[in-house]
Amino acid sequence: xxxxxRVTRQREFMIGAIVVVVCIAMSFASPYFLSSxxxxxxxxxxxxxxxxxxxxxxxxxxxxxxxxxxSIVAFTGAATATLIxxxxxxxxxxxxxxxxxxxxxxxxxxxxxxxxxxxxxxxxSSLSLFRGLTLFLTRGKNISGLPDAFKDIGQATLMGIQTPxxxxxxxxxxxxxxxxxxxxxxxxxxIGGNERxxxxxxxxxxxxxxxxxxxxxxxxxxxGIVLTSRLGAASMTAGTGLELRVITAVxxxxxxxxxxxxxxxxxxxxxxxxxLITNALxxxxxxxxxxxxxxxxxxxxxxxxxQLGKRRSQAAxxxxxxxxxxxxxxxx
Amino acid sequence: MTDYILEARGITKSFPxxxxxxxxxxxxxxxxxxxxxxxxGAGKSTLMMVLTGVYxxxxxxxxxxxxxxxxxxxxxxxxxxxxxxYQELSLVPSLSIAENIFTNTQPVSSLGFxxxxxxxxxxxxxxxxxxxxxxxxxxxxxxxxxxxxQVVEILKAIxxxxxxxxxxxxxxxxxxxxxxxLFDNIRRLTARGIACxxxxxxxxEIFEIADTVTVLRDGRFVCDAAVKDIDEDFLVxxxxxxxxxDIYGPRRQxxxxxxxRFEARALGRAGVxxxxxxxxxxxxxxxxxxxxxxxRTELGRAxxxxxxxxxxxxxxxxxxxxxxxxxxxxxxxxGYLTEDRKTQGLFxxxxxxxxxxxxxxKRLSRGPLVSExxxxxxxxxxxxxxxxxxxxxxxxxxxxxxGNQQKVLIAAWIGIEPRLLIVDEPTRGVDVGARSEIYSxxxxxxxxxxxxxxxxxxxxxxxxxxDRIYVMKSGRIAGEIVGADASEESVIALATGAAGGVSK
Numbered sequence: 001x002x003x004x005x006r007v008t009r010q011r012e013f014m015i016g017a018i019v020v021v022v023c024i025a026m027s028f029a030s031p032y033f034l035s036s037x038x039x040x041x042x043x044x045x046x047x048x049x050x051x052x053x054x055x056x057x058x059x060x061x062x063x064x065x066x067x068x069x070x071s072i073v074a075f076t077g078a079a080t081a082t083l084i085x086x087x088x089x090x091x092x093x094x095x096x097x098x099x100x101x102x103x104x105x106x107x108x109x110x111x112x113x114x115x116x117x118x119x120x121x122x123x124x125s126s127l128s129l130f131r132g133l134t135l136f137l138t139r140g141k142n143i144s145g146l147p148d149a150f151k152d153i154g155q156a157t158l159m160g161i162q163t164p165x166x167x168x169x170x171x172x173x174x175x176x177x178x179x180x181x182x183x184x185x186x187x188x189x190x191i192g193g194n195e196r197x198x199x200x201x202x203x204x205x206x207x208x209x210x211x212x213x214x215x216x217x218x219x220x221x222x223x224g225i226v227l228t229s230r231l232g233a234a235s236m237t238a239g240t241g242l243e244l245r246v247i248t249a250v251x252x253x254x255x256x257x258x259x260x261x262x263x264x265x266x267x268x269x270x271x272x273x274x275x276l277i278t279n280a281l282x283x284x285x286x287x288x289x290x291x292x293x294x295x296x297x298x299x300x301x302x303x304x305x306x307q308l309g310k311r312r313s314q315a316a317x318x319x320x321x322x323x324x325x326x327x328x329x330x331x332x
Numbered sequence: 333m334t335d336y337i338l339e340a341r342g343i344t345k346s347f348p349x350x351x352x353x354x355x356x357x358x359x360x361x362x363x364x365x366x367x368x369x370x371x372x373g374a375g376k377s378t379l380m381m382v383l384t385g386v387y388x389x390x391x392x393x394x395x396x397x398x399x400x401x402x403x404x405x406x407x408x409x410x411x412x413x414x415x416x417x418y419q420e421l422s423l424v425p426s427l428s429i430a431e432n433i434f435t436n437t438q439p440v441s442s443l444g445f446x447x448x449x450x451x452x453x454x455x456x457x458x459x460x461x462x463x464x465x466x467x468x469x470x471x472x473x474x475x476x477x478x479x480x481x482q483v484v485e486i487l488k489a490i491x492x493x494x495x496x497x498x499x500x501x502x503x504x505x506x507x508x509x510x511x512x513x514l515f516d517n518i519r520r521l522t523a524r525g526i527a528c529x530x531x532x533x534x535x536x537e538i539f540e541i542a543d544t545v546t547v548l549r550d551g552r553f554v555c556d557a558a559v560k561d562i563d564e565d566f567l568v569x570x571x572x573x574x575x576x577x578d579i580y581g582p583r584r585q586x587x588x589x590x591x592x593r594f595e596a597r598a599l600g601r602a603g604v605x606x607x608x609x610x611x612x613x614x615x616x617x618x619x620x621x622x623x624x625x626x627x628r629t630e631l632g633r634a635x636x637x638x639x640x641x642x643x644x645x646x647x648x649x650x651x652x653x654x655x656x657x658x659x660x661x662x663x664x665x666x667g668y669l670t671e672d673r674k675t676q677g678l679f680x681x682x683x684x685x686x687x688x689x690x691x692x693x694k695r696l697s698r699g700p701l702v703s704e705x706x707x708x709x710x711x712x713x714x715x716x717x718x719x720x721x722x723x724x725x726x727x728x729x730x731x732x733x734x735g736n737q738q739k740v741l742i743a744a745w746i747g748i749e750p751r752l753l754i755v756d757e758p759t760r761g762v763d764v765g766a767r768s769e770i771y772s773x774x775x776x777x778x779x780x781x782x783x784x785x786x787x788x789x790x791x792x793x794x795x796x797x798x799d800r801i802y803v804m805k806s807g808r809i810a811g812e813i814v815g816a817d818a819s820e821e822s823v824i825a826l827a828t829g830a831a832g833g834v835s836k
Contacts, residue, residue, distance in 0.1 A: 181701045182700050182702070183693045183694065183697045183700055183701065183702045186693060189682075189686075190679060190690055193679035193681055193682055193686075194675070194676075194678065194679045194680065196675060196676045197676055197677055197690070198679075198690070199638070199657075199658055200636075200658050200670055200676055201658070201662075201690040201691040201744075202657075202661075202662035202663070202691050203659070203690075204659055260679070260682070261681075
């Protein structure tokens with residue numbers, strides 16, 4: 001396979017091409033679209049979910065899945081804000097918030113990796129558990145009155161670019177490299193590709209799975225702190241539905257629920273594409289209620305195109321199943 | 333009207349790269365028990381799949397009661413009177429006995445509700461057939477013993493009132509007492525005119541239960557005979573058939589082996605195998621034979637740390653070892669080629685390169701980073717050295733033939749430069765060409781000093797490859813034979829316990 005063929009077959013290429021096409025089309029359709037104000041607002045809007053998508057990609061590559069990230073965002077945000085309001089030093093509060101996110105991830109990972117409960121059920125429970133704790137902690141009110149030093153985390157700018165965008169950019173670049181090149185994280189692909197095979201190949205499957213959930217919790221915790229800082233207050237509804245946006249982005253970017261495939265950069269492009277579509281529809285004056293519909297259509301098209309492409313490049317599924325004669329005996 | 337309720341004539345079925353059945357004949361009389369025997373890969377299971385409508389034959393004809401029939405689906409076969417009791421139970425553990433027996437034929441009221449009382453009554457009548465009135469048909473299947481689950485499975489199969497009942501290795505999870513009861517039940521069914529097609533590895537069972545027997549070998553029909561006219565030797569020689577040719581390559585002189593590389597002393601794992609003593613010298617290929625379920629794979633996996641041993645001791649080059657995971661074992665230089673390459677061995681959606689790199693990412697890294705050039709180099713080497721179809725490099729290994737897939741796995745495991753390599757059914761589902769290649773890879777690996785334990789159900793492979801053979805039976809090593817002195821008879825005798833007491 002030549003180099004060009006290999007590149008064009010990558011999901012990132014396809015999504016990237018669509019992103020470029022949408023951008024070009026929009027720059028003609030709306031003069032406002034390419035303004036730095038619009039672009040920065042768009043990137044700022046997706047930065048929180050992009051941060052989480054970095055860790056979620058690693059998790060989904062390993063065949064895992066986390067529904068609780070939205071609740072972790074709200075809970076760590078509220079917990080950090082509570083500590084700060086209680087005059088705990090800023091640095092300690094932030095570190096505690098991050099540790100809390102990681103601890104929730106560890107909790108999920110332990111139940112899934114060690115006890116063996118299904119990831120969907122486990123993290124669906126966590127979604128409710130930690131949303132519930134957030135409601136308890138905030139008593140249904142926003143926690144505001146946060147000091148400027150804390151707000152800087154999410155509101156300061158460097159050369160006109162807000163910190164959440166910068167944080168997300170650094171994590172995406174570092175995360176993409178890490179998942180692609182580091183031996184340790186490359187093992188995630190093997191776990192997602194065939195968990196039993198990975199174990200028999202000497203990969204410490206349980207440990208890696210638990211770590212993948214812990215990292216996802218940590219990144220969601222960071223996202224919660226960034227969001228709280230940006231908004232200047234912790235909200236009990238922060239991050240509601242965020243898990244679905246993150247998972248959608250990761251899948252559009254080339255991952256699958258079975259695991260074994262996906263990249264951080266692809267997930268970022270998926271997130272960018274969703275934000276672009278929302279932005280475009282707004283600028284074009286399309287009814288806001290259509291936005292969710294279009295995102296659903298995007299996700300479905302991405303996975304359909306991918307499946308059809310795979311089918312063409314491989315043997316037909318029927319031929320695969322009958323590829324080997326059945327065996328007279330199993331086990332031994 | 334003919335004597336035969338079911339007749340298969342000239343059945344041929346090919347899969348990509350394998351001719352699983354080649355002109356196979358089978359004639360089944362009303363009310364008889366007819367055994368089908370053959371080595372693994374002889375085509376028994378494929379034939380059953382054809383007879384039950386799971387596969388459509390490429391050529392040949394099936395007649396029922398003298399009339400040609402075509403089974404377009406499994407359901408069609410069931411409707412026309414062919415039922416099967418699966419080797420792996422097909423029951424739903426969370427449903428009751430009654431619901432399982434009548435999975436597709438539950439009595440329903442005009443409103444579509446299940447008539448529960450009628451269902452239970454009918455189940456009770458079914459159970460009575462096998463003197464199991466004491467069993468409450470509302471009991472959940474999950475709480476039954478394996479033997480009673482199998483009874484339910486049989487009742488389910490005969491709930492459609494078949495004229496032919498196929499049983500695939502029905503005794504594999506039963507004790508002796510339960511086997512006796514099963515045979516009793518089979519006799520009751522044949523007395524009712526049902527013809528029973530019985531597939532088994534256990535030759536002794538065939539002489540106990542079967543009236544006639546058909547022998548298959550390498551997908552071909554060899555012969556059929558009345559059981560009363562033949563003996564075990566006749567069956568074995570017809571099953572094995574071919575003289576062991578040199579696809580296995582020459583054995584090495586025992587004097588060329590190095591010191592003892594691996595030793596297990598009184599190794600055991602509760603409920604699976606016990607008191608296994610085993611030694612393998614550097615450069616030696618040791619066969620581990622025995623019936624399916626004798627504990628061979630479990631012993632191999634325990635040495636590899638996959639399901640660790642809980643008693644006994646192991647030594648590698650005289651150093652005590654205790655691998656608790658495959659990761660530990662690989663670190664020690666122990667490799668294990670799984671018997672199930674699709675679910676436990678390969679990463680089917682990944683290309684050859686990722687597969688050969690899976691168990692040695694560390695060697696193919698520089699510092700913490702995986703080195704693409706090293707991976708690429710390893711893949712190229714594997715493709716060249718192990719003659720893996722080269723067009724396949726970039727494609728998922730799912731698309732390769734069984735032989736090429738197996739060679740990918742062999743390449744991966746030889747790639748760790750193992751001190752001890754355990755290969756479990758190394759040529760299962762592999763065509764003859766790739767087989768002889770795999771044998772030569774194993775021979776040259778041994779010549780370089782690796783100790784090899786080869787687990788196999790293929791007798792001729794065990795006899796042709798092994799320098800020494802351990803035969804397992806019921807979780808224990810029943811005996812040890814020097815490879816050159818071994819014969820089918822001596823291995824089978826140890827494996828089936830014809831010589832000593834029998835327990836499953």
